[in-house]
Amino acid sequence: MKIYDFPFAPNPRKLRVYLGEKGLDVPFETVNLVHGEQRKEPFLTINPLGGLPVLELDDGTRLSESLAIIEYFEELHPDPPMIGTTPLERARTRRLERIADLSVLGRIARYVHNRKSPLPGVRGIPEVAEQMRAELPKPLALFDAELAGQPFVAGARPTIADCTLFAGFQFAQLGEFDPTEGFDHLARWYAEFRERPSTRIPGLEAAG
Ligand SMILES: N[C@@H](CCC(=O)N[C@@H](CS)C(=O)NCC(=O)O)C(=O)O
Known part of the structure; x- marks a missing residue:
């Protein structure tokens, strides 16, 4: 494999x-x-x-x-569970993961690629970049509110929603902006999550 x-x-x-x-x-x-x-x-x-x-x-x-x-x-490998354990918990986790993917990671990616893509031959459209950036605060506020009362995006332990949100935030570095700016709970979560060994890329000193 x-x-x-x-x-x-x-x-x-x-x-x-x-x-x-x-x-x-x-x-x-x-x-x-x-x-x-x-x-x-x-x-x-x-x-x-x-x-x-x-x-x-x-x-x-x-x-x-x-x-x-x-x-x-x-x-x-159901243990440790990363999508919840009850039908409702699993639905809630999947809901947050979908929002993280479609409304945060996807928009950050389109922002980066339309602003200054690292991929060869991609010609960005500045207006699309700005639109993506303008649409980010709403889903970010949703995650900030979730994180006000719990350590991880979907509750007491890490789930697939944390993995997706983290990956989106990391990619924002290429767009030279901090998506947690102005969102205290998100900033706390991001600072803590990036310290987890799972975020390290072997060969690089830190997640960056
Ligand atoms: N929905 C797919 C997206 C796959 C995808 O587009 N991956 C990007 C990297 S994040 C890629 O390989 N892009 C190469 C390209 O667009 O040329 C997934 O979740 O795996």
Whole structure:
């Protein structure tokens, strides 16, 4: 088993943090997105959509989509639970993870790529960047309110919602802005979460 990965990109990062929290050790094979390796063979045979991460099983089966890969591991390794334990807890965790992905990570990614993309050949549209940035405070306020009364995004322990939100915030560094600015509870959570061993990228001193 291995994971095609580029550790600085948000969707692979989300999966890395998840695996770290679970204590699962899966080998990574780097596909350098900045060099455009995702847009040519052999990677296009691995994932015709040209996106990372991709999980490859020992029998050659391949699975793309970060959340599908996470749910696959979660079903194989339910402890510690990262999507809650009761139907309501699981629904609430998934709700927050979806908001973190679609309304925070996705917008931060579109902001970065439309402002000054690290990917080759991406021509940004400044108006789209500004629109993405303008749409961020509303979901960030939602997470700030959640974190006012609990240590992690979905409650007392880390879940997939923390992994996704963290990956989004890390990518904001490329956009040279701090998404926690003005949100005290989010700032507290981010400062604490980035100290967790799961956020470290081996070979780099700290999460950065
Ligand atoms: N929805 C997919 C998104 C996959 C994706 O687009 N990944 C980005 C990295 S965060 C990528 O590989 N981009 C390369 C490109 O657009 O050329 C997932 O969650 O895995």
